Amino acid sequence: MDLHQEMEKIGERARSAQRRLQSADSAAKDQALRLMAEFLRRDADNLQRANRKDLRSAEEAGKDAAFIDRLRLDETRIEAMARGLEEIAALPDPVGEITDLRYRPSGIQVGHMRAPLGVIAMIYESRPNVTADAAGLCVKSGNAVILRGGSESLHSNMAIAERLRAALGKSVLPLDLVQYVNTADREAVGVLISMDAHVDVVIPRGGKGLISRIKADATVPVIMHLDGNxxxxxxxxxxxxxxxxxxxxxxxxxxxxxxxxxxxxxxxxxxxxxxxxxxxxxxxxxxxxxxxxxxxxxxxxxxxxxxxxxxxxxxxxxxxxxxxxxxxxxxxxxxxxxxxxxxxxxxxxxxxxxxxxxxxxxxxxxxxxxxxxADGFEYGLGAEIGISTNRLHVRGPVGLEGLTLQKWIVLGDGHIRS
Structure with missing residues (x-):
């Protein structure tokens, strides 16, 4: 199976899993997130072992101290990832929330309901904790996520993603809500950001080079910020x-x-x-x-x-x-x-x-x-998946609500339009 076919399969599985997630209630999602936290804590030694491979490669490549610090996973950071998942579980679920419901002169009621975006492609660099943060936020907000981290953190990200999927396997939620693109091939990013049939939104987090490339090449809508001047x-x-x-x-x-x-x-x-x-x-x-x-x-x-x-x-x-x-x-x-x-x-x-x-x-x-x-936690959003300077859909720190959209709902009792 070539790269394009493999990515298509990942997209198909994500779409199917996300549709099945719509019948799950908040309790099921929260239980899955708590299981994810438990699995990360339980396997902390293996996560650090995988991380040491990435650290060794970074040191051999001459990366600076700040880069290596962003890459490092220790017990404190693994515990922070686990706590982050538990904090997401404790947040209110935005999916299904009805607002602005009002009667119209015709007698119908019109309002808004929060619904998931669908399938989110998360493309990021360096920081392994993004793997857990993004997965937790996407699952809680009713979305499937396809994760593609940087090659410099490949072993760490794969190990974290495996633990998250193992936890999903013990929950009632679909396993393929969280998938990781386990290749360092840069072409995978190009395929992912153009899979309009399977991916609804791309969220990049990383350096200016990555963001600029995705902004220029993506055919899927992008939530992003380019600079922070x-x-x-x-x-x-x-x-x-x-x-x-x-x-x-x-x-x-x-x-x-x-x-x-x-x-x-x-x-x-x-x-x-x-x-x-x-x-x-x-x-x-x-x-x-x-x-x-x-x-x-x-x-x-x-x-x-x-x-x-x-x-x-x-x-x-x-x-x-x-x-x-x-x-x-x-x-x-x-x-x-x-x-x-x-x-x-x-x-x-x-x-x-x-x-x-x-x-x-x-x-x-x-x-x-x-x-x-300017931070999701400081704004009371809980964790954030990124900050957006877009003019459409969402602007500023992107938390759970930013990973949903509004759809119109109409409630009637046999009403017809005259």
Whole structure:
């Protein structure tokens, strides 16, 4: 059987399993998720043994410490995966939820019901925990999932997927709700993202190269974000204490995440009292500041910013800095250079805050809060499968509800249209 035929079979099995899942109730799904958690804990030694193969290959390939850390599975991370599955089981089930039900003049009732997306292809890199997170979220939301992780974590992902499937085998749910594409062949991704007959949605998580390829080549709808060039704007009416702590947290709380601040805007009227303290606090944390021509002469140790810097997601200890004349200039800059991920304003001015919320184009817009809060767990969604900057279907952190759609329902009692 060649690769195309093999992928078609995987797709057919996923579609069949997902349709059979529609008759399962929430209790059956939750029991399956708890079994998955139990099986991961029970087989932690084998999971770590498989992970060591991937770690060895990464070290031999000269991967850096951050890459190897993302790849590593230890007892703590395996326990976190298991707890994550149990937390998903404890969340409300969105499938079948009816909202907005109302009577029409004709006497019929019209409303919405939540339904699964169908079959989801999850394509990801490096982090083995995504295997369990994605499987748990998809099963709970009534979807089947086809998992395709990066070649660098192949052994780890396969071992986790085997345990998840073993747990499904002990449940009343179909085994093929969770399938793993166990090949490092890059062509498998190309086939998967063009299987319109069997796959309803593709969700990629990884580097810019992976996301760009899927965006360009997929014929199946994609839920994704390409970059995380997040801004913090210090308004003329910002509280100095709040501004200092929020800017530092947004940039330094965890480097290398998509919701880390990469660009700092400061109103010209706050150059005298806030520019130096904020930059000094960032530099004390090891952050390189790439400053505009208005701020550079005042800053020791800063580097001149280029046009390219303003649109760059660094994922590194670097931040761009620009002085702006007013709120209009800040909003214009963000809408030009931002990636529609997460943007924050620091201000005590209610009118400015409302304008920023209304006029900034992003999936998350914040007032007096760190961009690091752009996260499914922090939003009360439980786990998230990713963050979307799409304009259609779902935007922002994608949790259980984001993996469902709305269908119209009509309730009548023999009603006919006159």
């Amino acid at each position: 997040c801004h913090v704007y210090v308004d003329a009416d910002a509280d100095a204490r709040k501004a200092l702590k929020v800017v530092v947290n947004a940039k330094t709380q965890r480097l290398g995440t998509c919701n880390t601040a990469e660009s700092l805007l400061i109103h010209k009227d706050r150059m005298e009292d806030l520019l130096l303290p904020i930059v000094a606090a960032l530099q004390e944390k090891g952050i390189e500041v790439r400053a505009c021509e208005r701020s550079l002469p005042r800053l020791a140790g800063a580097v001149a910013a280029t046009e390219e810097d303003y649109g760059t997601e660094y994922l590194a200890p670097i931040i761009s800095l620009k002085i702006v004349d007013d709120l209009d200039a800040a909003i214009a800059h963000i809408n030009r250079y931002g990636s529609q991920h997460t943007e924050s304003i620091l201000t005590e001015n209610y009118t400015h805050a409302r304008r920023f919320l209304r006029e900034v184009d992003a999936s998350s817009v914040m007032v007096n809060a760190s961009t690091r809060f």
